[in-house]
Amino acid sequence: MVELDIDKSVSLDLCIPLYKQYGTTMAGLRVVGYQFDYNDFHGFVHGRLAYEKLKPDPVLRNILLSLPIRKLVFTNGDMLHALRAMKRLGIKDCFEGVLCFETLNPTSATPLPSNKVEIFDIMKHLAHPEPGVELPRSPIPCKPNLDAMLHALKLADINPQTTIFFNDSVRNIQAGKKIGMHIVLVGTSERIKGADHALESLHNIK
Template structure:
Protein backbone atom coordinates (compact mmCIF):
# COMPACT_ATOMS: atom_id res chain seq x y z
CA UNK A 1 0.00 0.00 0.00
CA UNK A 2 1.37 3.38 -0.94
CA UNK A 3 0.41 6.87 0.16
CA UNK A 4 0.74 9.62 -2.43
CA UNK A 5 1.00 13.29 -1.62
CA UNK A 6 -1.97 14.86 -3.34
CA UNK A 7 -3.87 18.13 -3.39
CA UNK A 8 -7.58 18.43 -4.03
CA UNK A 9 -8.68 21.62 -5.75
CA UNK A 10 -11.79 23.29 -4.26
CA UNK A 11 -14.31 25.02 -6.50
CA UNK A 12 -15.44 28.48 -5.51
CA UNK A 13 -18.89 29.65 -6.64
CA UNK A 14 -19.20 33.36 -7.44
CA UNK A 15 -22.68 34.32 -8.62
CA UNK A 16 -23.21 32.47 -11.90
CA UNK A 17 -19.63 31.28 -12.59
CA UNK A 18 -17.13 28.73 -11.27
CA UNK A 19 -13.51 29.59 -10.75
CA UNK A 20 -10.86 26.97 -10.01
CA UNK A 21 -8.44 28.11 -7.32
CA UNK A 22 -5.24 26.10 -7.80
CA UNK A 23 -3.32 27.28 -4.78
CA UNK A 24 -0.09 27.46 -6.73
CA UNK A 25 1.82 28.75 -3.73
CA UNK A 26 0.69 25.74 -1.73
CA UNK A 27 1.82 23.39 -4.48
CA UNK A 28 5.19 25.10 -4.60
CA UNK A 29 5.56 24.74 -0.86
CA UNK A 30 4.86 21.00 -1.18
CA UNK A 31 7.66 20.66 -3.69
CA UNK A 32 9.98 22.33 -1.20
CA UNK A 33 8.74 20.27 1.73
CA UNK A 34 8.99 16.92 -0.02
CA UNK A 35 12.53 16.98 -1.30
CA UNK A 36 12.19 13.22 -1.71
CA UNK A 37 9.26 11.56 -3.44
CA UNK A 38 10.71 8.04 -3.68
CA UNK A 39 12.07 5.42 -1.28
CA UNK A 40 14.37 3.06 -3.23
CA UNK A 41 15.62 0.13 -1.16
CA UNK A 42 17.64 -3.02 -1.36
CA UNK A 43 16.10 -6.22 0.05
CA UNK A 44 18.57 -8.68 1.58
CA UNK A 45 20.58 -7.54 4.62
CA UNK A 46 18.86 -4.16 4.37
CA UNK A 47 15.25 -4.86 5.35
CA UNK A 48 16.51 -7.48 7.78
CA UNK A 49 19.88 -7.80 9.60
CA UNK A 50 22.92 -9.70 8.38
CA UNK A 51 22.75 -11.68 11.63
CA UNK A 52 19.73 -13.58 10.27
CA UNK A 53 22.18 -15.95 8.58
CA UNK A 54 20.45 -15.78 5.18
CA UNK A 55 23.52 -14.32 3.44
CA UNK A 56 25.85 -16.99 4.83
CA UNK A 57 23.52 -19.79 3.72
CA UNK A 58 23.13 -18.19 0.31
CA UNK A 59 26.90 -18.11 -0.19
CA UNK A 60 27.13 -21.74 0.94
CA UNK A 61 24.49 -22.75 -1.61
CA UNK A 62 26.28 -20.85 -4.39
CA UNK A 63 29.48 -22.75 -3.67
CA UNK A 64 27.59 -26.05 -3.72
CA UNK A 65 25.98 -25.13 -7.04
CA UNK A 66 29.40 -24.36 -8.53
CA UNK A 67 30.69 -27.71 -7.30
CA UNK A 68 27.72 -29.97 -8.04
CA UNK A 69 26.13 -28.36 -11.10
CA UNK A 70 29.08 -26.74 -12.87
CA UNK A 71 31.81 -29.19 -11.94
CA UNK A 72 34.23 -26.57 -10.65
CA UNK A 73 37.09 -28.03 -8.62
CA UNK A 74 36.54 -27.69 -4.89
CA UNK A 75 39.99 -26.20 -4.36
CA UNK A 76 39.07 -23.27 -6.63
CA UNK A 77 35.60 -22.54 -5.30
CA UNK A 78 36.26 -19.88 -2.67
CA UNK A 79 38.77 -17.89 -4.69
CA UNK A 80 36.69 -18.00 -7.86
CA UNK A 81 33.50 -17.05 -6.02
CA UNK A 82 35.21 -14.06 -4.41
CA UNK A 83 36.85 -12.88 -7.64
CA UNK A 84 33.64 -13.11 -9.64
CA UNK A 85 31.66 -11.25 -6.99
CA UNK A 86 34.28 -8.51 -6.89
CA UNK A 87 34.48 -7.97 -10.64
CA UNK A 88 30.90 -8.63 -11.75
CA UNK A 89 28.68 -7.64 -8.84
CA UNK A 90 27.37 -11.14 -8.22
CA UNK A 91 28.95 -14.57 -8.54
CA UNK A 92 26.14 -15.58 -10.89
CA UNK A 93 26.90 -12.69 -13.26
CA UNK A 94 30.57 -13.62 -13.19
CA UNK A 95 29.93 -17.28 -13.94
CA UNK A 96 27.94 -16.29 -17.02
CA UNK A 97 30.65 -13.86 -18.09
CA UNK A 98 33.46 -16.39 -18.06
CA UNK A 99 31.47 -18.92 -20.05
CA UNK A 100 29.48 -21.21 -17.77
CA UNK A 101 26.19 -22.30 -19.30
CA UNK A 102 23.30 -22.71 -16.88
CA UNK A 103 19.66 -21.81 -16.52
CA UNK A 104 18.83 -18.76 -14.40
CA UNK A 105 15.81 -20.38 -12.80
CA UNK A 106 17.78 -23.51 -11.97
CA UNK A 107 20.47 -21.41 -10.28
CA UNK A 108 17.96 -19.41 -8.24
CA UNK A 109 16.00 -22.49 -7.27
CA UNK A 110 19.14 -24.22 -6.02
CA UNK A 111 20.59 -21.19 -4.22
CA UNK A 112 17.41 -19.75 -2.68
CA UNK A 113 15.20 -22.82 -2.50
CA UNK A 114 16.98 -24.17 0.56
CA UNK A 115 17.38 -20.95 2.54
CA UNK A 116 16.22 -20.90 6.19
CA UNK A 117 13.41 -18.39 5.67
CA UNK A 118 12.02 -19.38 9.06
CA UNK A 119 14.72 -17.19 10.64
CA UNK A 120 12.95 -14.11 9.25
CA UNK A 121 10.17 -12.74 11.43
CA UNK A 122 7.56 -10.00 10.96
CA UNK A 123 9.00 -6.57 11.66
CA UNK A 124 6.19 -4.28 12.88
CA UNK A 125 8.60 -1.39 13.48
CA UNK A 126 9.75 -1.18 9.87
CA UNK A 127 6.21 -1.90 8.71
CA UNK A 128 4.83 1.14 10.52
CA UNK A 129 7.74 3.37 9.53
CA UNK A 130 7.28 2.56 5.86
CA UNK A 131 3.52 2.93 5.90
CA UNK A 132 3.79 6.28 7.66
CA UNK A 133 6.19 7.70 5.07
CA UNK A 134 4.12 9.42 2.34
CA UNK A 135 6.36 8.67 -0.62
CA UNK A 136 6.37 5.98 -3.28
CA UNK A 137 8.43 2.97 -2.17
CA UNK A 138 10.30 0.61 -4.49
CA UNK A 139 12.41 -2.50 -3.82
CA UNK A 140 15.45 -3.06 -6.05
CA UNK A 141 17.12 -6.43 -5.56
CA UNK A 142 19.53 -8.62 -7.51
CA UNK A 143 17.55 -11.63 -6.28
CA UNK A 144 14.80 -13.41 -8.17
CA UNK A 145 11.10 -12.73 -7.82
CA UNK A 146 10.28 -15.84 -5.79
CA UNK A 147 12.94 -15.04 -3.20
CA UNK A 148 11.85 -11.40 -2.92
CA UNK A 149 8.23 -12.44 -2.42
CA UNK A 150 9.14 -14.93 0.33
CA UNK A 151 11.28 -12.41 2.19
CA UNK A 152 8.66 -9.66 2.07
CA UNK A 153 5.98 -12.09 3.24
CA UNK A 154 8.09 -13.34 6.14
CA UNK A 155 8.83 -9.77 7.22
CA UNK A 156 5.17 -8.80 6.77
CA UNK A 157 6.19 -5.97 4.44
CA UNK A 158 4.24 -7.04 1.35
CA UNK A 159 1.89 -4.06 1.54
CA UNK A 160 4.63 -1.52 2.17
CA UNK A 161 6.05 -1.33 -1.35
CA UNK A 162 4.54 -0.13 -4.58
CA UNK A 163 6.95 -1.97 -6.89
CA UNK A 164 9.56 -4.73 -6.70
CA UNK A 165 12.33 -4.65 -9.28
CA UNK A 166 14.13 -7.99 -9.24
CA UNK A 167 16.38 -10.17 -11.38
CA UNK A 168 13.65 -11.06 -13.86
CA UNK A 169 12.77 -7.39 -14.32
CA UNK A 170 16.18 -6.60 -15.79
CA UNK A 171 17.14 -9.91 -17.38
CA UNK A 172 15.33 -11.94 -20.06
CA UNK A 173 14.96 -15.70 -19.51
CA UNK A 174 18.12 -17.66 -20.23
CA UNK A 175 18.50 -20.42 -22.78
CA UNK A 176 20.97 -23.09 -21.78
CA UNK A 177 22.04 -26.42 -23.16
CA UNK A 178 23.38 -29.52 -21.49
CA UNK A 179 26.62 -29.37 -23.47
CA UNK A 180 29.91 -29.54 -21.59
CA UNK A 181 31.49 -26.18 -22.39
CA UNK A 182 34.32 -26.38 -19.89
CA UNK A 183 36.87 -25.98 -22.68
CA UNK A 184 35.50 -22.50 -23.39
CA UNK A 185 35.75 -21.19 -19.83
CA UNK A 186 37.79 -18.00 -19.44
CA UNK A 187 40.47 -18.54 -16.76
CA UNK A 188 39.92 -15.35 -14.81
CA UNK A 189 42.19 -16.39 -11.94
CA UNK A 190 45.19 -16.79 -14.24
CA UNK A 191 44.29 -13.62 -16.13
CA UNK A 192 44.20 -11.51 -12.97
CA UNK A 193 47.47 -12.94 -11.70
CA UNK A 194 49.16 -11.95 -14.96
CA UNK A 195 46.96 -9.55 -16.97
CA UNK A 196 47.36 -9.46 -20.73
CA UNK A 197 46.96 -5.88 -22.06
CA UNK A 198 45.64 -7.31 -25.31
CA UNK A 199 42.85 -9.26 -23.62
CA UNK A 200 39.81 -7.73 -21.93
CA UNK A 201 37.77 -9.29 -19.18
CA UNK A 202 34.67 -10.85 -20.74
CA UNK A 203 31.42 -8.98 -20.19
CA UNK A 204 28.44 -10.48 -18.44
CA UNK A 205 25.01 -10.64 -20.09
CA UNK A 206 23.43 -10.12 -16.66
CA UNK A 207 22.32 -6.69 -15.45
CA UNK A 208 22.73 -6.29 -11.70
CA UNK A 209 23.90 -3.89 -9.01
CA UNK A 210 26.36 -2.24 -8.63
CA UNK A 211 26.36 -1.67 -12.39
CA UNK A 212 25.45 1.92 -13.24
CA UNK A 213 23.59 0.62 -16.29
CA UNK A 214 21.48 -1.69 -14.13
CA UNK A 215 20.64 1.02 -11.63
CA UNK A 216 19.69 3.55 -14.29
CA UNK A 217 17.56 0.94 -16.04
CA UNK A 218 15.78 0.13 -12.77
CA UNK A 219 15.04 3.81 -12.19
CA UNK A 220 13.59 4.13 -15.69
CA UNK A 221 11.38 1.07 -15.20
CA UNK A 222 10.13 2.39 -11.86
CA UNK A 223 9.69 5.84 -13.42
CA UNK A 224 11.39 7.65 -10.57
CA UNK A 225 13.68 10.66 -10.48
CA UNK A 226 17.09 9.91 -8.90
CA UNK A 227 17.40 13.50 -7.72
CA UNK A 228 14.30 13.07 -5.56
CA UNK A 229 15.00 9.56 -4.33
CA UNK A 230 16.46 8.16 -1.10
CA UNK A 231 18.38 4.94 -1.72
CA UNK A 232 18.97 2.41 1.09
CA UNK A 233 21.48 -0.44 0.68
CA UNK A 234 23.90 -2.44 2.80
CA UNK A 235 26.53 -2.65 0.04
CA UNK A 236 29.20 0.05 -0.14
CA UNK A 237 29.59 -0.56 -3.88
CA UNK A 238 25.89 -0.16 -4.50
CA UNK A 239 25.77 3.00 -2.42
CA UNK A 240 28.66 4.52 -4.34
CA UNK A 241 27.05 3.66 -7.68
CA UNK A 242 23.80 5.14 -6.44
CA UNK A 243 25.54 8.35 -5.47
CA UNK A 244 27.18 8.52 -8.88
CA UNK A 245 23.80 8.60 -10.62
CA UNK A 246 22.39 11.24 -8.29
CA UNK A 247 20.59 9.29 -5.57
CA UNK A 248 20.52 10.47 -1.96
CA UNK A 249 22.18 7.50 -0.27
CA UNK A 250 21.82 5.74 3.07
CA UNK A 251 24.24 2.93 3.97
CA UNK A 252 22.54 0.33 6.18
CA UNK A 253 24.29 -1.97 8.66
CA UNK A 254 26.79 0.48 10.13
CA UNK A 255 26.85 3.97 11.61
CA UNK A 256 30.17 4.73 9.92
CA UNK A 257 29.68 6.88 6.85
CA UNK A 258 31.83 6.10 3.85
CA UNK A 259 32.56 7.99 0.65
CA UNK A 260 29.31 8.12 -1.31
CA UNK A 261 26.97 7.73 1.66
CA UNK A 262 24.92 10.73 2.78
CA UNK A 263 23.79 8.85 5.89
CA UNK A 264 24.71 5.61 7.67
CA UNK A 265 22.29 3.62 9.83
CA UNK A 266 22.81 0.51 11.91
CA UNK A 267 19.26 -0.54 11.01
CA UNK A 268 16.21 0.74 9.17
CA UNK A 269 14.66 0.91 12.63
CA UNK A 270 16.71 4.09 13.06
CA UNK A 271 15.60 5.87 9.91
CA UNK A 272 12.98 8.09 11.56
CA UNK A 273 15.54 9.45 14.01
CA UNK A 274 18.14 9.98 11.28
CA UNK A 275 15.72 11.40 8.70
CA UNK A 276 13.10 12.84 11.04
CA UNK A 277 12.42 15.82 8.79
CA UNK A 278 10.66 13.53 6.31
CA UNK A 279 8.00 12.54 8.83
CA UNK A 280 7.83 15.96 10.48
CA UNK A 281 7.24 17.77 7.22
CA UNK A 282 4.76 15.14 6.08
CA UNK A 283 2.71 15.65 9.23
CA UNK A 284 3.00 19.42 8.89
CA UNK A 285 1.84 19.36 5.29
CA UNK A 286 -1.28 17.43 6.29
CA UNK A 287 -2.11 20.15 8.81
CA UNK A 288 -1.45 22.89 6.26
CA UNK A 289 -3.67 21.51 3.50
CA UNK A 290 -6.24 24.07 2.35
CA UNK A 291 -9.85 23.47 3.22
CA UNK A 292 -11.89 21.58 0.68
CA UNK A 293 -15.16 23.17 1.75
CA UNK A 294 -17.08 25.04 -0.96
CA UNK A 295 -17.63 28.65 0.12
CA UNK A 296 -20.56 30.31 -1.67
CA UNK A 297 -20.72 34.06 -2.21
CA UNK A 298 -24.31 35.39 -2.37
CA UNK A 299 -25.37 38.74 -3.78
CA UNK A 300 -27.73 40.78 -1.62
CA UNK A 301 -29.89 43.40 -3.33
CA UNK A 302 -30.95 46.13 -0.93
Protein backbone atom coordinates in the same frame (compact mmCIF):
# COMPACT_ATOMS: atom_id res chain seq x y z
CA MET B 1 26.30 -28.19 -8.57
CA VAL B 2 25.65 -30.81 -11.24
CA GLU B 3 22.01 -29.70 -11.62
CA LEU B 4 23.21 -26.37 -13.04
CA ASP B 5 25.92 -27.81 -15.29
CA ILE B 6 28.60 -26.13 -13.17
CA ASP B 7 31.75 -28.11 -12.49
CA LYS B 8 32.33 -29.12 -8.86
CA SER B 9 35.78 -27.56 -9.04
CA VAL B 10 34.11 -24.14 -8.99
CA SER B 11 34.46 -23.29 -5.32
CA LEU B 12 34.08 -20.27 -3.07
CA ASP B 13 37.55 -19.25 -4.24
CA LEU B 14 35.91 -18.38 -7.55
CA CYS B 15 32.34 -17.56 -6.55
CA ILE B 16 33.14 -14.85 -4.00
CA PRO B 17 35.49 -12.86 -6.29
CA LEU B 18 32.94 -13.10 -9.11
CA TYR B 19 30.22 -11.87 -6.76
CA LYS B 20 32.33 -8.89 -5.75
CA GLN B 21 33.30 -8.06 -9.34
CA TYR B 22 29.97 -8.54 -11.09
CA GLY B 23 27.34 -7.96 -8.40
CA THR B 24 26.18 -11.59 -8.35
CA THR B 25 27.97 -14.92 -8.71
CA MET B 26 25.51 -15.80 -11.47
CA ALA B 27 26.55 -12.78 -13.54
CA GLY B 28 30.22 -13.69 -13.13
CA LEU B 29 29.76 -17.35 -13.97
CA ARG B 30 28.14 -16.40 -17.27
CA VAL B 31 31.19 -14.32 -18.19
CA VAL B 32 33.57 -17.23 -17.71
CA GLY B 33 31.47 -19.50 -19.89
CA TYR B 34 28.93 -21.38 -17.77
CA GLN B 35 25.49 -22.01 -19.23
CA PHE B 36 22.52 -22.75 -17.00
CA ASP B 37 18.83 -22.11 -16.62
CA TYR B 38 18.29 -18.96 -14.58
CA ASN B 39 15.28 -20.34 -12.73
CA ASP B 40 17.17 -23.51 -11.83
CA PHE B 41 20.07 -21.44 -10.53
CA HIS B 42 17.85 -19.26 -8.34
CA GLY B 43 15.94 -22.30 -7.13
CA PHE B 44 19.16 -24.07 -6.15
CA VAL B 45 20.78 -21.10 -4.40
CA HIS B 46 17.72 -19.62 -2.70
CA GLY B 47 16.33 -23.05 -1.93
CA ARG B 48 19.09 -23.44 0.67
CA LEU B 49 18.36 -20.17 2.47
CA ALA B 50 16.89 -20.32 5.97
CA TYR B 51 13.86 -18.11 5.37
CA GLU B 52 12.35 -19.41 8.58
CA LYS B 53 14.92 -17.38 10.52
CA LEU B 54 13.33 -14.18 9.25
CA LYS B 55 10.73 -12.95 11.72
CA PRO B 56 8.01 -10.31 11.38
CA ASP B 57 9.35 -6.81 12.05
CA PRO B 58 6.39 -4.68 13.19
CA VAL B 59 8.64 -1.70 13.99
CA LEU B 60 9.99 -1.57 10.44
CA ARG B 61 6.52 -2.16 9.05
CA ASN B 62 5.06 0.80 10.95
CA ILE B 63 7.93 3.05 9.86
CA LEU B 64 7.48 2.12 6.20
CA LEU B 65 3.72 2.64 6.32
CA SER B 66 4.18 6.06 7.93
CA LEU B 67 6.37 7.39 5.10
CA PRO B 68 4.11 9.10 2.50
CA ILE B 69 6.40 8.43 -0.46
CA ARG B 70 6.79 5.79 -3.19
CA LYS B 71 8.72 2.80 -1.91
CA LEU B 72 10.16 0.03 -4.08
CA VAL B 73 12.51 -2.89 -3.48
CA PHE B 74 15.49 -3.15 -5.83
CA THR B 75 17.27 -6.50 -5.64
CA ASN B 76 19.60 -8.55 -7.82
CA GLY B 77 17.67 -11.62 -6.70
CA ASP B 78 14.60 -13.05 -8.42
CA MET B 79 11.01 -12.09 -7.65
CA LEU B 80 10.22 -15.25 -5.68
CA HIS B 81 13.17 -14.67 -3.36
CA ALA B 82 12.23 -11.03 -2.78
CA LEU B 83 8.57 -11.82 -2.06
CA ARG B 84 9.41 -14.68 0.30
CA ALA B 85 11.74 -12.48 2.34
CA MET B 86 9.30 -9.56 2.42
CA LYS B 87 6.43 -11.82 3.42
CA ARG B 88 8.44 -13.33 6.27
CA LEU B 89 9.27 -9.82 7.54
CA GLY B 90 5.63 -8.75 7.25
CA ILE B 91 6.40 -5.83 4.93
CA LYS B 92 5.25 -7.14 1.55
CA ASP B 93 2.34 -4.70 1.32
CA CYS B 94 4.51 -1.73 2.34
CA PHE B 95 6.03 -1.44 -1.13
CA GLU B 96 4.56 -0.39 -4.45
CA GLY B 97 6.58 -2.98 -6.31
CA VAL B 98 9.80 -4.92 -6.77
CA LEU B 99 12.63 -4.29 -9.23
CA CYS B 100 14.44 -7.60 -9.51
CA PHE B 101 16.25 -10.07 -11.76
CA GLU B 102 13.24 -10.54 -14.01
CA THR B 103 12.91 -6.78 -14.43
CA LEU B 104 16.23 -6.57 -16.27
CA ASN B 105 16.74 -10.02 -17.75
CA PRO B 106 15.12 -12.36 -20.25
CA THR B 107 13.74 -15.63 -18.94
CA SER B 108 16.44 -17.72 -20.61
CA ALA B 109 20.19 -17.44 -20.97
CA THR B 110 21.45 -15.02 -23.61
CA PRO B 111 24.44 -15.89 -25.82
CA LEU B 112 27.80 -15.66 -24.12
CA PRO B 113 29.83 -12.49 -24.80
CA SER B 114 32.29 -12.97 -27.65
CA ASN B 115 35.15 -11.60 -25.54
CA LYS B 116 34.72 -13.94 -22.58
CA VAL B 117 37.90 -14.90 -20.79
CA GLU B 118 39.20 -18.02 -19.11
CA ILE B 119 38.63 -18.59 -15.39
CA PHE B 120 42.38 -18.42 -14.78
CA ASP B 121 42.60 -15.00 -16.43
CA ILE B 122 39.68 -13.68 -14.37
CA MET B 123 41.17 -14.94 -11.11
CA LYS B 124 44.58 -13.52 -12.00
CA HIS B 125 43.09 -10.10 -12.72
CA LEU B 126 40.95 -10.07 -9.58
CA ALA B 127 43.96 -10.98 -7.44
CA HIS B 128 46.30 -8.50 -9.14
CA PRO B 129 44.34 -5.86 -11.08
CA GLU B 130 46.30 -4.29 -13.93
CA PRO B 131 45.75 -0.59 -14.66
CA GLY B 132 43.82 -0.04 -17.85
CA VAL B 133 42.72 -3.67 -18.14
CA GLU B 134 38.95 -4.16 -18.04
CA LEU B 135 37.19 -7.47 -17.64
CA PRO B 136 34.36 -8.27 -20.05
CA ARG B 137 30.87 -7.26 -19.06
CA SER B 138 28.35 -9.87 -18.04
CA PRO B 139 25.28 -10.55 -20.18
CA ILE B 140 23.33 -10.36 -16.90
CA PRO B 141 22.74 -6.70 -15.93
CA CYS B 142 22.53 -6.04 -12.20
CA LYS B 143 23.71 -3.70 -9.46
CA PRO B 144 26.29 -2.13 -9.31
CA ASN B 145 26.33 -1.80 -13.11
CA LEU B 146 25.32 1.81 -13.81
CA ASP B 147 23.45 1.02 -17.03
CA ALA B 148 21.44 -1.69 -15.27
CA MET B 149 20.54 0.61 -12.40
CA LEU B 150 19.53 3.47 -14.68
CA HIS B 151 17.43 1.12 -16.80
CA ALA B 152 15.61 -0.22 -13.74
CA LEU B 153 14.87 3.30 -12.53
CA LYS B 154 13.60 4.29 -15.98
CA LEU B 155 11.26 1.30 -16.11
CA ALA B 156 9.83 2.27 -12.73
CA ASP B 157 9.60 5.96 -13.71
CA ILE B 158 11.95 6.96 -10.89
CA ASN B 159 14.01 10.14 -10.96
CA PRO B 160 17.35 9.32 -9.26
CA GLN B 161 17.77 12.98 -8.30
CA THR B 162 14.73 12.78 -6.01
CA THR B 163 15.32 9.27 -4.70
CA ILE B 164 16.78 7.89 -1.46
CA PHE B 165 18.68 4.63 -1.96
CA PHE B 166 19.16 2.33 1.06
CA ASN B 167 21.74 -0.42 0.61
CA ASP B 168 24.32 -2.43 2.57
CA SER B 169 26.83 -2.83 -0.28
CA VAL B 170 29.65 -0.30 -0.62
CA ARG B 171 29.86 -0.84 -4.39
CA ASN B 172 26.11 -0.42 -4.81
CA ILE B 173 25.92 2.81 -2.84
CA GLN B 174 28.87 4.27 -4.71
CA ALA B 175 27.17 3.39 -7.99
CA GLY B 176 23.94 4.94 -6.73
CA LYS B 177 25.79 8.12 -5.86
CA LYS B 178 27.24 8.32 -9.37
CA ILE B 179 23.75 8.37 -10.88
CA GLY B 180 22.58 11.07 -8.51
CA MET B 181 20.66 9.33 -5.75
CA HIS B 182 20.70 10.34 -2.09
CA ILE B 183 22.50 7.48 -0.35
CA VAL B 184 22.01 5.71 2.97
CA LEU B 185 24.48 2.95 3.90
CA VAL B 186 22.74 0.31 6.04
CA GLY B 187 24.36 -2.00 8.59
CA THR B 188 26.87 0.39 10.11
CA SER B 189 26.86 3.80 11.75
CA GLU B 190 30.16 4.72 10.07
CA ARG B 191 29.59 6.82 6.96
CA ILE B 192 31.93 6.16 4.06
CA LYS B 193 32.65 7.86 0.74
CA GLY B 194 29.53 7.88 -1.39
CA ALA B 195 27.10 7.70 1.54
CA ASP B 196 25.14 10.73 2.71
CA HIS B 197 24.05 8.89 5.84
CA ALA B 198 24.81 5.61 7.62
CA LEU B 199 22.32 3.58 9.66
CA GLU B 200 23.21 0.61 11.80
CA SER B 201 19.55 -0.40 11.76
CA LEU B 202 16.63 0.41 9.49
CA HIS B 203 14.70 1.09 12.65
CA ASN B 204 16.56 4.41 12.69
CA ILE B 205 15.23 5.55 9.31
CA LYS B 206 13.26 8.51 10.64
